[in-house]
Amino acid sequence: MTAPIHITHVIIGLDVGGAERFLLRLIEAHGGNPQYAHRVISLTSKGALGPRLEAQGIAVTALGMTSLHDTPRTYMRLKRALQAHRPDVLQCWMYYADLLGGLAGRRLGIKPILWGIRNSHFESGGTRLKRAVRRSCAIASRHLPWRIVCVADSALEVHARAGYDRARMEVIHNGYDPDAFTYSDSGRRALRRELGIPPDALVIGSVGRYSAAKDHRSFVQAADAAMRQRRGLYFMLVGRDLTAGNQALARQIAATLHPERFLLLGQRSDVPECLSAMDVFCLHSRTEGFPNALGEAMCVGRPCITTDVGDARLLLGQEGRAVPPGDVPALTQAMIHMADLDAAQLQAMGARARQRITGHYTLVHAVDRFESLYQTAMTLSY
Incomplete structure (x- = not known):
């Protein structure tokens, strides 16, 4: 040997x-x-x-x-x-x-x-x-x-x-390991029930620590604008320092139309379940290399919005929406586009995203x- x-x-x-x-x-x-x-x-x-x-x-x-x-x-x-x-x-x-x-x-x-x-x-x-x-x-x-x-x-x-x-x-x-990041219907139902999310709500979420590079400010501003044009939207934020104790983030959320619709989960060990509880994943960074969070969301079969940073567009391919970084109106429109799709369309988009991972990454x-x-x-x- x-x-x-x-x-x-x-x-x-x-x-x-x-x-x-x-x-x-x-x-x-x-x-x-x-x-x-x-x-x-x-x-x-x-x-x-x-x-x-x-x-x-x-x-x-x-x-x-x-x-x-x-x-x-x-x-x-x-x-x-x-x-x-x-x-x-x-x-x-x-x-x-x-x-x-x-x-x-x-x-x-x-x-x-x-x-x-x-x-x-x-x-x-x-x-x-x-x-x-x-x-x-x-x-x-x-x-x-x-x-x-x-x-x-x-x-x-x-x-x-x-x-x-x-x-x-x-x-x-x-x-990415497609076996480690899979959709969990039981995890989705349990977490949405725990958070009090209405059954008919559309949840747009992200995963990533709080930092200037992740640009949560633009996400919150786009979410606010989208809520003013579409009903039933909720926003889930998962990652280090994404809690009510983050005063800068809390002030930004407090200024929105429905601050109670922002769900701050902080750092979690059950990321696949958190992703499963989302209907749409959003990467809103100003800078990335080859974004782990986007690939993991695709593994779980989530329809995705991403800023066009690093190789995010290459990773996503044609299976979602890419917008310029820091462009709040474009990010808002991408959220609205996703909100206007029906459940079958969202599911099909997410399935294609997962297939892209299993086929290439x-x-x-x-x-x-x-x-x-x-x-x-x-x-x-x-």
Whole structure:
């Protein structure tokens, strides 16, 4: 029996986010597979997903970084951790981890270093420090990583134009597990009953943490405008900080025609049931790479509205509505369009969305691509 390929992942943290959840799914896909052995190093804490990984026997190390001032100490801890359990492949996820992991790995002579790019808008947002790190990554991309894995075609193009080494870049789209994200009629009925949603109401919902990039303000404004033109609309928001305790969000909702029709569920572990309780899913972000939430909603068979960000339009294809980011009137009209469809039309649109995932964007396909990289990495000469 051949020895397994040892892969160490370096990531900024392990709270619930797109990159973190895909890392979890990638590792879980190798559960019981003796060909691959994974370890995870979080630059900060074990977050919400660390204990879940540990429960599956995955070693998770948290380096305790809390601020920029911790960077030198965190780097030294990272180098020691890699030295103690030298991997065959070092896989880094997102800018900070790419830079620190790449530097530490090269210092230790590790050649197969994978970088990960999850953002399709290099130039948008972020602190001065984050912009400086991204510029440093662009310069270092010619020396530190062996390959740079982009989550979306748009992510590759944006970063290549910003100075990343195009020759080292390739795209591996997110993959989704259709068996893990399926429609649940019992889950739908139970949650709608718990929330007091009328049987004939149309629920438009979204899943994603509260942040400027997710642009909940535009969603609330469009929802308000749609409620003024169509009756029986409700709006469900699922994700971290989407609660009544979020004062900024609460003020925006309070200014709408029917604030009682906004259902703030916060972060949930039963996302498939939440998606099942929705009639229409809406991705309203200003920036994305290859959006997990949209793919998961499609898996569940939800008709979808999305902003045209990252590779969202590519993922959705013709099975929904795409609108420009930040365009409240266009988002409003998309909501109204969905509200005007009958139940059979919505069901057929959702079924086609699920078929698009099962035909093109399964987790198996994404895992196969990463396995091919891991296998190729083992042929590199030092």
